[in-house]
Amino acid sequence: MLTNEEVAQTIIQQFGQSVSDFDDPYDLLTFTADRDQLFALISFLKEHKTLQIGFLTDITAIHYPDTKGMEFCVVYHLHSLVNNFRLRIKVYLSDEDVHVPTIIPLFAGANWMERETFDLFGVIFDGHPDLRRILNMEEMDYHPMLKQYPLEDETREDKIDALFGR
Amino acid sequence: MTERIAFTQSLFRSFTLYYMVSEELDIANKNVPAKKDDTGVQYVNELTTLNLGPTHPATHGIFQNILQMDGEKIVSSEQTIGYIHRAFEKIAERRPFYQITTLTDRMNYCSSPINNMGWHMTVEKLLGVEIPKRAQYIRVIMMELARVADHIICNGILGVDTGAFTGFLYIYQEREFIYEIYEEMCGARLTTNMGRIGGMERDLSPTAIRKIKEFLARFPKILREFENLFNRNRIFMDRVVNVGGISAERALSYGFTGPNLRAAGVDYDVRVMNPYSSYQDFEFDIPVGQSGDTYDRFMVRNEEMWQSMRIIQQALDNLPEGPHYADAPQYYLPPKQEVYKNMEALIYHFKIVMGEIDAPVGEVYHAVEGGNGELGFYLISDGGRTPYRLHFRRPCFIYYQAYPEMCKGLTLSDAIVIMSSMNVIAGELDA
Numbered sequence: 001m002l003t004n005e006e007v008a009q010t011i012i013q014q015f016g017q018s019v020s021d022f023d024d025p026y027d028l029l030t031f032t033a034d035r036d037q038l039f040a041l042i043s044f045l046k047e048h049k050t051l052q053i054g055f056l057t058d059i060t061a062i063h064y065p066d067t068k069g070m071e072f073c074v075v076y077h078l079h080s081l082v083n084n085f086r087l088r089i090k091v092y093l094s095d096e097d098v099h100v101p102t103i104i105p106l107f108a109g110a111n112w113m114e115r116e117t118f119d120l121f122g123v124i125f126d127g128h129p130d131l132r133r134i135l136n137m138e139e140m141d142y143h144p145m146l147k148q149y150p151l152e153d154e155t156r157e158d159k160i161d162a163l164f165g166r
Numbered sequence: 167m168t169e170r171i172a173f174t175q176s177l178f179r180s181f182t183l184y185y186m187v188s189e190e191l192d193i194a195n196k197n198v199p200a201k202k203d204d205t206g207v208q209y210v211n212e213l214t215t216l217n218l219g220p221t222h223p224a225t226h227g228i229f230q231n232i233l234q235m236d237g238e239k240i241v242s243s244e245q246t247i248g249y250i251h252r253a254f255e256k257i258a259e260r261r262p263f264y265q266i267t268t269l270t271d272r273m274n275y276c277s278s279p280i281n282n283m284g285w286h287m288t289v290e291k292l293l294g295v296e297i298p299k300r301a302q303y304i305r306v307i308m309m310e311l312a313r314v315a316d317h318i319i320c321n322g323i324l325g326v327d328t329g330a331f332t333g334f335l336y337i338y339q340e341r342e343f344i345y346e347i348y349e350e351m352c353g354a355r356l357t358t359n360m361g362r363i364g365g366m367e368r369d370l371s372p373t374a375i376r377k378i379k380e381f382l383a384r385f386p387k388i389l390r391e392f393e394n395l396f397n398r399n400r401i402f403m404d405r406v407v408n409v410g411g412i413s414a415e416r417a418l419s420y421g422f423t424g425p426n427l428r429a430a431g432v433d434y435d436v437r438v439m440n441p442y443s444s445y446q447d448f449e450f451d452i453p454v455g456q457s458g459d460t461y462d463r464f465m466v467r468n469e470e471m472w473q474s475m476r477i478i479q480q481a482l483d484n485l486p487e488g489p490h491y492a493d494a495p496q497y498y499l500p501p502k503q504e505v506y507k508n509m510e511a512l513i514y515h516f517k518i519v520m521g522e523i524d525a526p527v528g529e530v531y532h533a534v535e536g537g538n539g540e541l542g543f544y545l546i547s548d549g550g551r552t553p554y555r556l557h558f559r560r561p562c563f564i565y566y567q568a569y570p571e572m573c574k575g576l577t578l579s580d581a582i583v584i585m586s587s588m589n590v591i592a593g594e595l596d597a
Contacts (some may be wrong), residue, residue, distance in 0.1 A: 135251040
């Protein structure tokens, strides 16, 4: 049975400076990694003899418009089926440089997950063979999940948010 | 020219003449060199583009496949999804937690109680609310009924896609009966909005218990008939055995979960790996296939229906006494009698309904075993009344990427059968 501390120690020993902010909210090991070491980190986790974190659960992104320099956070959820161990890796990106290396060479399933993240947030995955929109129309020119875009049409007269408790 | 060949064939059915005739026909193709594409598949003619268009009676939902075909064999396929994208993740950022349940209904609409319960469990994990055993058992019963309903659709419609309508017709009646049980529990048939944050909205009524017992009594016979129709049926097996196989390594690389992964040989089931809602109290087996082809997926789903019946029987037999909701007045609506008499209850009722309750800050990922695999909810709360970010890890979306690889080199009818057996549900694909 792997514990969060053991895995955290193994990662820190290998990647020392590039990983930080280890935490386990609701018992799920979460840490921040540098973008440059991301591919090496995930391959290390996948090929490690004990950890065997070989299943990619999900890739998604979060937009924090209020924190300068760390507006985008790309979140990777990984899972070791052999050890029943989950972990979450976060990569923070700044507004000017929203690029992350793709992990398609490691996990074939990352293809559509990265396309969805690109479609909704505008995160560019370097090295992706076919990075285009997947859920929205090709002609759409903005990335809808960003916080500056409202949910509903602002020009509507008939639905006043304040009256509905929104 | 063609008339002469036909006339000759009809008059002189000798082997020599047939051989001469077939040589003449081959002259047309002799000058075209054989080409290989980059994966080594050899084709002679130009490729045809076939649009397995967004609205097609055989696709379960609205998604498009543009197939490149060499005669009858599929060389590659390009997928377009997103026709039913409803921006659930964006909507969820503006809705209080209990209003998001109705969004989760509409993801995998064939088994909506599972989505609902998964969402409730995610929020309860965030809030730190402990659910009483009775509510957990009722949730398990409803989730397993939903799983049976989902597999009824998948397997029945797999039969229809191979041309066998009878099986679908008889087993779909059972899904109607499950709808009646849902109606007893929550009032709706398809988009159930079942349960509440903190438990269930009402206890299992005597009618509901009677109907569940009746279901447990009548379904095994129907399922056995269904299996007799399909399991060793020569025509069905010829259609589905060794069609659309995927190896366990490729399936894991693609992020397959659920019956599709178990058919490939990996026994990963979220109910066993990360038990939730008292699944560890029940004894059930996880059916696992071998080659990951359509037949294995069909058999795994059939066997899972038997195992779900086992779980429902155990849950019903051992249903503990107790309340059907947690003692969490700030999240669960107090009973109406209290609201009319008690000041605190009135205040809680008002705050919950108007959505004034703030959730604690945190981020939680919770996964349940949906009808198609690991349905995950990644919820980030910043202390407000709505989530800051909610992401659904939808199994259909993730495993549908493997479809071009699975139907390479097969015919169109195989492609339809593979799509049916993967149980791609458009609501979960796009969310």
